[in-house]
Amino acid sequence: MDFLWILVAFLCGFGVKQLGMPPLVGYLAAGFGLHAAGVEPAESLETLANMGITLMLFTIGLKINVKALIKPEVWASSALHTGLWVGLLIAIISMAGWLGLSHYFDVPLHTQALIGFALSFSSTVCVVKMLEEASELKVRHGKLALGILIIQDIVAVVFLVASTGKVPSYWALALLGLWLLKPVLGHVLNRAGHGELLSLAGFFLALGGAELFYLVDMKGDLGALIIGMLLASHAKASELYKSLMSFKDLFLIGFFLSIGFTALPTLDMALTGAILMALLVVKLLLFFFLLLAFKVSGRSSFLTALALTNYSEFGLIVAHLSVGNGWMSQDWLVIIALVMSVSFILSSFMYRKAHHYYAIHKDSINQFERDGAHQQFDRPVGAEVLVLGMGRVGKGAYSALQPEYGEKVWGIESDPERVQKLKQQGFSIVLGDSDDMEFWQRVCTQNIRLVMLALPSQQEILSTLDMLKMANYQGKVATVARYEDEREQLLALGVDVVFNYYAEVGAGFAAESQHLLLAD
Structure with a gap:
């Protein structure tokens, strides 16, 4: 099976x-297809799904800056959104029930509140996967989205405690001392090396953190998240993250499959779900205007809100507990599973074109900004060559060109922390998102002769090429690619040079070493 x-x-x-x-x-x-065919899910599928979620939260922790969670645009917007959304859902469900749109809406007040609460959360799994594919976990809107998701996870823990009556053990207070283990955990990572033992160390830390929290009657996934956050500042955090990515993605397949095994909808349930899907527009607008109220820029507010516009797997947990306690009918568990699944699909499609949507509608979006909220850009003065993405490949390209072209070469990076570090090292670099239309309009001048895209994601490269075209850039473009099919796709789009660094690294290595033969 x-x-x-x-x-x-x-x-x-x-x-x-x-x-x-x-x-x-x-x-x-x-x-859903396997469920409809009468296939019973194997126990191993649930194990795979749970491990995938635990690893995902651990890897999220590796990318989180704790200071980001205490910012009001994170915790306050999350709390206000939950409260406003639940209130609106109660009113809408009451009105829909009164109008007779669906007999499923004819439920008591406490059930209405539970439905609203279940649908107030955004999916951690879906959002993180979208941000990873776009390489946007460390940009402004990516950090905002992750922060809000973590606040929602904390609220989830409180709900689980309140609804099950299962109070954490007194030993849970001892978890406050976890930070004392930070040097020990860091030493473990240093000694684990760079191979499979590092990946195994990641499994040990993620699952060990979860088990530790389970022992004191707390949500295990929260333990994996916190252990990851403890290691976020470690020098090997990024390497550990990359070593676990493939495992995490493979295990999460079990999670997506398990959703389909939850239940199968009827036509009446589908019609009810369609109404709830339409309410995603309300969810988007609530997040958007709340973030604007905390002086977040129009672009960051729009992209964050769009990423969070989906329903969460936590809704199933709320529904399952509510059904078990007799607070709602079994039918609502099916409806919530349906709308969650469809929202995943819709969200994945929409976010892939998020930067394009913003570029087209930026004036309409930015008119709602508060004074002083609009993002400002430093100009790469005198630049003729721009290197976008100052990771290892980007820094290497910059360092190779800078001796000959000097101040005509500038780096562009979307991670503020990396920008500060590179500035201290003497790099000519400015903060900017490569797929931000306004960045290109304000920075890209006729003097730019070459744009080099050293970006980690094919999706991000494609989005940047779209922005360059919309900004009417006339210079040359060079990009990197990981695989031959990606290289061919970029060449077909008109990119002048595509460097497949997996295939061509050998040629570069030989060129660097050739002088050794001449010395003899």
């Missing part, structure tokens, strides 16, 4: 990939 769901998941994921859709759409379809 394990082979069956692996086979179906692969075929569905492969099929939707050929249609240009995210593979997770196929995994969701595979789960």
